[in-house]
């Protein structure tokens with residue numbers, strides 16, 4: 017029934033999963049200095065570090081990471097601010113059981129610096145997405161999205177904070193749906209059994 021969470025930094029999405037009583041069996045990081053590791057440890061969640069810098073190739077790093085994950089035999093791998101690009105082989109290995117949270121309304125703004133780019137584009141709305149991980153970066157079937165307004169006074173920091181509050185809402189919800197066997201991947205779409213809303217609009 018368990019979930020392994022992969023982080024690289026702050027770990028606030030991981031914390032949101034823990035706050036929502038998601039059964040997290042371990043938190044793994046590719047960086048020893050990831051702040052979220054201390055948060056997980058303080059909450060009694062086992063942690064481990066697989067430092068990508070110790071490996072000469074992406075494949076060797078992923079082999080070690082995969083061994084660590086498989087040792088834990090999780091039902092789900094949840095990427096939560098995990099800042100490594102994964103090879104297609106790694107995505108295939110966990111196909112249908114690896115989720116990611118991305119700070120934009122995919123397919124808009126894949127990649128980095130989404131808040132700056134949303135502002136630069138003059139977008140009226142922005143948001144976040146939980147999706148299954150596939151070989152193509154930030155392109156897998158979408159489970160749930162939350163939209164937020166972009167305000168005239170926004171900076172990248174204020175916009176990021178507004179989006180992050182919604183990340184903490186949608187990620188636990190998506191993970192719970194997965195664990196409850198309510199997600200059905202149909203081609204490039206995801207259906208939620210019971211028809212719960214897959215697009216939330218926040219006026220926050």
Ligand code: GRF
Nearest residue numbers: 026027028029097117118119
């Ligand atoms: C979040 O904005 C997430 O969407 C992105 O990286 C950030 C991670 O934040 N993938 P945190 O480590 O969960 O606080």
